[in-house]
Amino acid sequence: xxxxxxxxxCKTEDRRAQLELYKLCYSPLMGICFRYTRNRxxxxxxxxxxxxxxxxxxxxxxxxxSFMAWIKRITINSIIDDFRKNKKYIEKENxxxxxxxxxxxxxxxxxxxxxxxxEELRLMIVSLPPVTQKVFNLYVIDGxxxxxxxxxxxxxxxxxxxxxxxxxxxxxxxxxxxxxxxHVER
Numbered sequence: 001x002x003x004x005x006x007x008x009x010c011k012t013e014d015r016r017a018q019l020e021l022y023k024l025c026y027s028p029l030m031g032i033c034f035r036y037t038r039n040r041x042x043x044x045x046x047x048x049x050x051x052x053x054x055x056x057x058x059x060x061x062x063x064x065x066s067f068m069a070w071i072k073r074i075t076i077n078s079i080i081d082d083f084r085k086n087k088k089y090i091e092k093e094n095x096x097x098x099x100x101x102x103x104x105x106x107x108x109x110x111x112x113x114x115x116x117x118x119e120e121l122r123l124m125i126v127s128l129p130p131v132t133q134k135v136f137n138l139y140v141i142d143g144x145x146x147x148x149x150x151x152x153x154x155x156x157x158x159x160x161x162x163x164x165x166x167x168x169x170x171x172x173x174x175x176x177x178x179x180x181x182x183h184v185e186r
Contacts, residue, residue, distance in 0.1 A: 002067045011058045022051060028068065029075050035137045036079045038126045046082065050075035076142060080152045083134060124174050128167055131155070135163035136171075 002024055009017035029050060033043035054071050061070055125133060134153060138144040139160070144152070146160040153160070 004063065007058060007061065007067065010055065018055060021055075025051070025054075025068075025071055029071065032072060032075050032142075033079065034122070035125070035141060036083075036134060046075070046079050049082065050078040053078055076138070077152075080134070083130070084154060120178075121171075124171055125167075127174075128170060132163045132167045132170070135160050136167035139164050 002021065006017055006021055006024075010021050026047070029047050030043060033046040033050070034040075037043045037046060050071075053074050057074070061067065125136060128136060131153065135149055138149045138152065139146065146157045146164070149155075149160040150157045155163075
């Protein structure tokens with residue numbers, strides 16, 4: 001719980017208060033950032049960008065809104081903004097990765113030995129194509145509606161629904177494949 005007094009001190013650019021706020025917000029915001037990235041470095045980058053926006057917009061915070069809800073929304077919007085900015089680059093990078101995967105047909109045999117846990121599920125989610133992953137996270141985890149997702153990502157509501165359906169199908173297939181591989185090995 002973030003105390004109002006700490007927020008007031010942060011508004012006066014008290015560096016110790018800002019560090020204290022950062023430490024208090026780190027875990028919940030890092031959890032959000034991890035859902036939208038494939039590695040820790042990118043998640044930390046998103047977190048730092050979002051925290052900078054939080055600090056520079058503290059004067060806009062209204063006490064009638066939960067502070068945690070407010071900073072989570074800023075974090076998600078910051079990630080979406082970065083996605084929009086890098087959308088063309090990400091699409092090209094994805095095409096190269098898909099081609100490389102097709103050419104090498106990589107398989108991780110060790111993964112079949114482990115039980116499906118939260119980390120494996122997270123990895124399955126982050127392995128989805130970038131737009132599909134973002135739609136899945138925004139809809140299933142963050143509770144956005146397709147209309148809102150469409151506006152945030154610059155896609156139609158129908159396209160958002162397609163990405164969600166595709167994410168669910170892909171994840172179901174990956175989980176089934178994982179379970180089948182366990183049964184075969186036993």
